[in-house]
Amino acid sequence: MGGETLLKETGPREVFCGLTSIVWLHRRMPDAFFLVVGSRTCAHLIQSAAGVMIFAEPRFGTAILEERDLAGLADAHEELDRVVKNLLERRPEIRTLFLVGSCPSEVIKLDLARVAQRLNTVLKGKVTVLNYSGSGIETTFTQGEDGALKALIPLMPSSDQKQLLLVGTLANPVEDRLINLFKRLGIENVSSFPPRQSTNLPSIGSGTKVLLTQPYLGDTARELIAKGAEILKAPFPLGVEGSTLWMKAAADAFNIKSLLFESTVQPLILRAKKALESQKEKLQGKRIFLLPESQLEIPLARFLSRECGMELIEVGTPYLNKGLMGSELDLLPKNVRIVEGQHVENQLDRVRGEQPDLVVCGMGLANPLEAEGISTKWSIELVFSPIHGIDQATDLAELFARPLNRHQLLNHKQLTPA
Numbered sequence: 001m002g003g004e005t006l007l008k009e010t011g012p013r014e015v016f017c018g019l020t021s022i023v024w025l026h027r028r029m030p031d032a033f034f035l036v037v038g039s040r041t042c043a044h045l046i047q048s049a050a051g052v053m054i055f056a057e058p059r060f061g062t063a064i065l066e067e068r069d070l071a072g073l074a075d076a077h078e079e080l081d082r083v084v085k086n087l088l089e090r091r092p093e094i095r096t097l098f099l100v101g102s103c104p105s106e107v108i109k110l111d112l113a114r115v116a117q118r119l120n121t122v123l124k125g126k127v128t129v130l131n132y133s134g135s136g137i138e139t140t141f142t143q144g145e146d147g148a149l150k151a152l153i154p155l156m157p158s159s160d161q162k163q164l165l166l167v168g169t170l171a172n173p174v175e176d177r178l179i180n181l182f183k184r185l186g187i188e189n190v191s192s193f194p195p196r197q198s199t200n201l202p203s204i205g206s207g208t209k210v211l212l213t214q215p216y217l218g219d220t221a222r223e224l225i226a227k228g229a230e231i232l233k234a235p236f237p238l239g240v241e242g243s244t245l246w247m248k249a250a251a252d253a254f255n256i257k258s259l260l261f262e263s264t265v266q267p268l269i270l271r272a273k274k275a276l277e278s279q280k281e282k283l284q285g286k287r288i289f290l291l292p293e294s295q296l297e298i299p300l301a302r303f304l305s306r307e308c309g310m311e312l313i314e315v316g317t318p319y320l321n322k323g324l325m326g327s328e329l330d331l332l333p334k335n336v337r338i339v340e341g342q343h344v345e346n347q348l349d350r351v352r353g354e355q356p357d358l359v360v361c362g363m364g365l366a367n368p369l370e371a372e373g374i375s376t377k378w379s380i381e382l383v384f385s386p387i388h389g390i391d392q393a394t395d396l397a398e399l400f401a402r403p404l405n406r407h408q409l410l411n412h413k414q415l416t417p418a
C-alpha cells in the first residue's frame with residue numbers, strides 16, 4: 001500500500017439504495033425484468049431515477065407491499081404471485097425475472113429466495129426467476145449490480161477453456177472497443193458478464209481470467225473465485241494509466257509479447273494524453289473532496305491526482321475491499337486521507353472547514369453544498385457515463401472540469417456589474 005491514512009467512520013449515512021442499479025441493468029439485459037418487491041416509496045425512487053429514459057414499456061416494476069402486508073406475510077405472497085402471473089402473461093418476451101428485495105420486504109422478512117424457488121417450479125424453465133436485495137438498509141446504490149450478478153452466477157455453465165471475462169456493466173460501445181483491443185492483442189476468447197442477453201451467460205471455470213471493470217463487485221468476485229476463476233490484479237480501467245495497467249494485466253496473463261502490447265496501446269496513450277491536456281489545465285492544483293457513495297471514489301481519486309494534477313483532501317468510500325483495491329491504493333499519493341464508512345454530519349463539517357474547489361457526493365448533498373457556494377459533482381453521474389478505457393480519459397476529466405467552469409462563470413457574472 002502507498003502509506004495512506006486509512007480511517008473508519010460510522011454514523012448517519014446519506015446514500016441511494018441498490019434499487020438504483022436497475023436503471024443500468026435493465027438497459028444492459030433487455031430480455032430481463034426487474035420486479036421490485038417494495039413500497040410506494042421504492043416505486044417512486046425507481047421511476048424518478050429511470051423515468052426520463054423510458055420510451056417503450058419499462059422492463060422494471062414494483063409489486064407494492066401495502067400496509068396490511070406488513071402485518072401478514074400471507075397477503076404479500078398472494079400479491080406477489082398475482083403480479084408475477086399478470087406480468088408474464090402480458091410480457092411473454094421476459095426470459096429472466098429478478099425479484100428485487102427492498103427495505104420493506106426485508107423488514108417483514110419476506111423470503112424472496114423461497115418465492116423464486118416456488119415460481120421456478122410453476123414456470124418449469126419458461127422463465128428463470130432469481131432474487132437479490134436492493135435494500136438501502138446496509139448497502140449503497142452500486143451494490144445492486146453486485147447482488148444481481150451474484151444471483152446469475154449459479155446459472156453460468158462450467159468450462160475450463162482459457163478465456164478472458166470482463167465483469168461489470170459497461171456502455172456497449174466502450175465494451176466493443178475494449179474487446180476489439182484485446183483481439184488485436186491476440187486475446188480472442190473474451191466474454192462479458194453481465195451479458196447483453198440474460199440467457200446468454202458466459203461460461204466459468206479454472207481457465208477463466210477475470211478483469212473487473214467496476215470496483216463494487218466484491219461478492220461477485222468471491223463467487224467467481226469459488227467457481228475456479230482468477231481475478232487479475234490491476235487498477236480499474238479509468239484514465240489512461242489505470243486502463244493501460246488493466247489491459248497489461250490481461251496481456252501478461254495471456255503471455256502477450258510486450259512489443260505487441262506496446263505497439264497496440266502506445267498510439268492510444270499518446271492520443272489520449274494529448275487530448276487530456278486541455279482538461280488538465282482546468283483541473284491542475286484544484287482541491288477535491290470525495291464523499292463516499294459509489295465505491296468508484298478511490299480509482300477516481302487516483303486518476304484525478306496522477307493524471308489531472310488535482311489535490312486530494314479526503315477520499316471517502318462506503319467500503320474498502322483491500323484485496324480488490326490494492327493496486328489502486330499503491331498508486332495514491334502518500335499520506336492521502338481515506339475514510340471508509342460515513343458519518344455524514346462530520347464529513348460535511350470537514351468539507352465546510354476545508355472549502356474544497358469540488359466535492360463529489362450524492363444528489364441529496366449536492367444542492368445544500370451548492371447553496372453554500374461549493375461546486376459539486378454527483379457521484380451517480382459517473383456510473384451512468386461511459387468513462388472506461390484509455391479513449392474515455394478526456395471525457396472523464398471533463399465531467400469534473402464542467403462544474404468548476406460553471407462555478408467560475410456564475411462567480412464572474414455575480415462580480416460583473418450589469
Ligand code: SF4
Binds near residue numbers: 019038041042043135
Ligand atoms: S429499498 Fe429502502 S431505501 Fe430504497 S427506495 Fe425502498 S424503502 Fe427507500
